[in-house]
Amino acid sequence: MVAVLNSVQHYWADEFAESGLKYRPATTQLFSGRTQTACDPGTSATGPFNCPADQTIDIDLSFFNQLRQPPFNARGGDFAQAYVIAHEYGHHVQNLLGSLRPGRTSGPQSDAVRVELQADCYAGVWAGNAESTGFITSLTRADIAEGLDAAAAVGDDRIQ
Ligand SMILES: [Zn+2]
Incomplete structure (x- = not known):
């Protein structure tokens, strides 16, 4: 997990530098069950999340076991976990670039969906x-x- 999050942050630091931008690393909190952030009381029900207010990535390690059980029923696997981590750092990148702005929050054309798809794209470019x-x-x-x-x-x- 630590190797993946270091790889993701190094990748984005290099990408930002190539564009003449400065990457501010997100502080990562690994926890199990419960944590405290400026965004959320922090429960395992929320899964891994990005908190723009205090620029942290919060990763509930117990969530990866829940992922394989109802209601998620995902197959899991090492790459799946890495992808989820990279997605959350994708939100941190969006925050640094100013693309996490409030907009329409529901519906297939909403800004909320676009933000999620872009974070998936960022996870994919890291994986590539x-x-x-x-x-x-x-x-x-x-x-x-x-x-x-x-x-x-x-x-x-x-999840929400
Ligand atoms: Zn997301």
Whole structure:
């Protein structure tokens, strides 16, 4: 988990630097069950989340076990977990770039859905880089299917 979050943050630091921007790393809190942030009282029911107010990524490790059980019923797997982490850092990137602004919050064309899809895209570009640089080896179609399955199961809409 720590290797993945370091890889994701290094990736974005490099990407920002190439664009002449400064990446501010998100503080990551790994916890199990409950934590306290400026956004949320922090319960395992919320899963991993990004808190723009205090620029933290909060990862409930017990959530990855819940992911394989109802109501999520995701298949799980190492890549799926990495993808979920990369998605949350995607929200941190959006926050740094100013694209996390309030807008229409419901419906398929809403800003809320666009933000989620962009975070998925950011997770995907990290994964592509991680594979091309050898951080992830032997990525299979099954791994990718597990990642997409987890993304669908933990879409913030579904959790919230
Ligand atoms: Zn999200």
